[in-house]
Amino acid sequence: MNIRAFTAFLAASIVVPFGAAQATDLEVTHWWTSGGEAAAVAELAKAFDATGNHWVDGAIAGSGGTARPIMISRITGGDPMGATQFNHGRQAEELVNEGLMRDFTDLAKQQKWADIVRPASLLKSCTFKGKVYCVPLNIHSWQWLWLSNDAFKKAGVEVPKNWDEYVAAAPALEKAGILPMAMGGQPWQANNAFSVLVITVGGKDLYQKVYGDKDAKAAAGPEMAKVFKAADDARRMSKGTNVQDWNQATNLVITGKAGGQIMGDWAQGEFQLAGKKAGVDYTCLPGLGVTDVLTTGGDAFYFPLLKDEAKSKAQEALASTLLDPKTQVAFNLKKGSLPVRGDVDLQAANDCMRKGLDILAKGNVMTSTDQLISQDTQKQLEDLMSQFFAGSSLTTDAAQKRFAGIIASAD
């Protein structure tokens, strides 16, 4: 965002409260702090301020892992914000069960959310006991391989079209002094990269069996062993990344210091911000070029139950703004994610987004791991995977055995 636009935005946010007599401040907490993400949030704020209310930005730096505990303790501790981001799925499950969140069933019926939100599983994961408690905002999928065309040119090999070619190209990259694969050190990155390998290399059925049905036998089986073999390749290729944050790892790919990265579609925002062009400077392979499938994770907004009447009204305004077609387009283009409505026009979408939209339209979608397994299980898997990817101390057999153990006791 350039300075002039930013000043204009700041000025607008000051002017609006004067213009509208009943402007209500609504604090919105989220963890969108990287360059591309902040630009996307500014779009939301602009749209919300236009309704005559005022968006008070409550960005919490340090990704969801850091932000969620803060949000949850604020809600349970009796200091709720106006609205807050969570991922689709079970992160807010207990808060809803405790009656701390606001029920939006009436608004959802009135605005026919059930008809416009696509895929339907997103609204379903907002629905607890027949009542709607959140507003889906965007679809994020994990199953993307981002490749630097420059890096492969330098190594003198073709840009790979699938995972196997990529693994085969790794030695050439290494010889050219390029890190074959970038992977940040934060545990969630290793864990999710692994789940991507499960759904692509292992296939949709295996993914459903392991994460959906928590089938420990499948998790210990020979098909899973194949996935662990692929993970072992990934571990070898990513050795020596030495960065923590995902956007630092993405930056290695952007600058051609690394060949590629398995990361969700939010990485695209970083490529865009760096002025790179899809297909020319970088290549994206949905489903790692192996299986055309995306999981429909992403973000939703939850609204804590507030006593303040004016704020509750503002919450409703925000909820309808989020699903507004215009907001959906403006936000998702900046964010690099896909809109939750099928009926919006994404003229400006680039190559990679189109590939994603295609897969969505074909219905090749699966539920994300966040929706299938609890945070507790997710954390145990993170511990295992970060240990596995950090060094060679864990063999694939030992890791698979522990993986099966966690799946067996998963909830």
Added chain:
Amino acid sequence: MTDIPVTSPATKARRPNRLFRNLNSKVASIPMIVTSVVIFLGGTLWTVVYSFTSSKLLPRLNFVGIDQYERLWATPRWLVSIQNLATYGILSLIFSLVIGFVLAALMDQKIRFENTFRTIFLYPFALSFIVTGLVWQWILNPEFGVQSVVRSLGWTSFTFDPLYNEDIVIYGILIAALWQGTGLVMCLMLAGLRGIDEDIWKAARVDGIPMWRTYLFIIIPMMRPVFVTTLVIIASGIVRIYDLVVAQTSGGPGIASDVPAKYVYDYMFFAQNLGQGFAASTMMLLAVAIVIVPWAYLEFGGRKRG
């Protein structure tokens, strides 16, 4: 502890009830007593009770026996963190005492610019663990830290990346902790050394005892109270180590530099599993108790006898 009134008729007859002696100061300390009983003791008991439940995001009283503890001790990450704490604890205890004492002894030789040196050594202690961790993360980073400096001097095969090597990462943290903490130990020791009467030195010199023997067999035994204080300060720092690890490695690579406090935090808040976090923190409490109780018994129980 000693304020429990002894109500034997004989004492009552001789003087007023001990409970009402120094009434003003007792009234004044009531807020602190209430705080420590309600907050510290109450909070501790509450945590222990809830560690036997299957509480997830919110505390609930559905008891599951020792399930949480069984899971805890079967978790590789917990075992790694205990191991790390032991390694880190023993080494940092030894090194900070030895280095601190040697520095203090050197400083005690009536050197010039003693104030300057003392300030330099104590300065790191003014920094928080977070800042210390970040500084040492940069120094030990292979891309722009020690490794790259040495490589740019010509030794291109030089490798020094403790924070990115699972086997030695805990020593990388130890270095930072020692850098930060030894200054304080040195100051405490120096104060202890200054408290030793000059005449003892003179007497030792007259008797022809070499300096190192004087230190080892006369001065150190005389400094016992200082050593005990220092020990308590270092030990409490060891058990609660958390921020340094978070700033330097956030437990990585993988789980190689994990510590118990980080396990507790992660499971309470990230994993939304309070029961598991409480079980882990109860184990930490137990570990502290095992160390502190025998020591306190020896230290304070012994005095009555003497």
